[in-house]
Amino acid sequence: MKQHRLKRLYGVLFIVFCSALAFILVYFAIKDNVNLFYSPSDLFENPPQGRNAIRAGGLVEIGSLKRSTDSLEIAFIITDLKNSIAVNYIGILPDLFKENAGVVATGYFDKNKMSLDAYQILAKHDENYVPKEVKKALEK
């Protein structure tokens, strides 16, 4: 490669390097907020300070879902198979919400009771796409 072009190649690499450095610095600045949710273990070992709303995510524990008969109030347990937190919520659930499926709950955390008063429930879909018929056959 000719001398002047080699110089410009270094210039190009320098731009990419600086930009990568900028992104890395931004990452270190916001490191604690990049994760969308805390797992129950995060909340157990390292409970967040302050009274702000937080998000907790994991699986809805099998058999833990309790619905009120005369209101939209529900209670369930989010687990990561090591630790778990109890969630209370009043409102309508997304279609994909069910036991043993991924969920992200936003609300106010009480670290003494390990419980969350949620005001938003989001269902988390996994990467598996299976046809209805195949799933039925598998369950037989």
Place this chain on the structure above:
Amino acid sequence: MFQTLKNFYHKLGSFPWFYKISGKVIPFAGVLSISLIVISSIWGLFFSPTDAVQGDVYRIIYFHVPAVSVSQVIYYSMSIAAAVFLIWRMKMAGVYIKSLAPIGAAFTFIGLMSGAIWGQPTWGTWWVWDARLTSTLVLFLFYLAIIGMQSTFASRKSADTAVSIITLVGVVNLPIVKKSVDWWNTLHQPASISITGESSISSEMLLPLLLSILGIYLFVFFTGLLSMRAEISTREQNKDWFKKVSNYN
């Protein structure tokens, strides 16, 4: 072999050669890409099986995945063009970035919109500030910056140089878009299609999806060529070669 590649590279930089060859390729690319899109859409929307968990709403994957995938590939190719422009001062690279940026922006927008439409029924929200969604929005903003910057310079050469630099700055964002779902907790699920391992989407659903991805890639090739020809004819309208090939003079 190397000599042939080098010759091809030099030819790519020539506007008259590109104008001639692209004119021949465009009709084939257009017919092939649009028929692939039509076939894969019909296959995906009517004939592929319903998903066991999501129901029929999953079918938006046949638009969402091709759109976001091609928007990232366009950006990678634009950043290669940006390096080529800065190192070799090849004018064609500037034409490439200017012509492909709006197409990339359009597909990023389609990806974000279709994702939101899918997110509302499945997740329960249109938008959430997780790492995958936010980094894709950053990609969209880089596209907008590149498009906006084109017209802020008096000379074509300084515009192309500045745009190349901003394109290279944005390329660092692409690995973040790709790996965000693996590195952090996100609401967005990890990739379903795997090139090296086994895909976690059933093959009956995967086949039309691969076809729709191929269709969209070809469509971008087709519209990219059209857009580049238009850009070349604007830049070269007073050149002799262009007057010879165009019917206007």
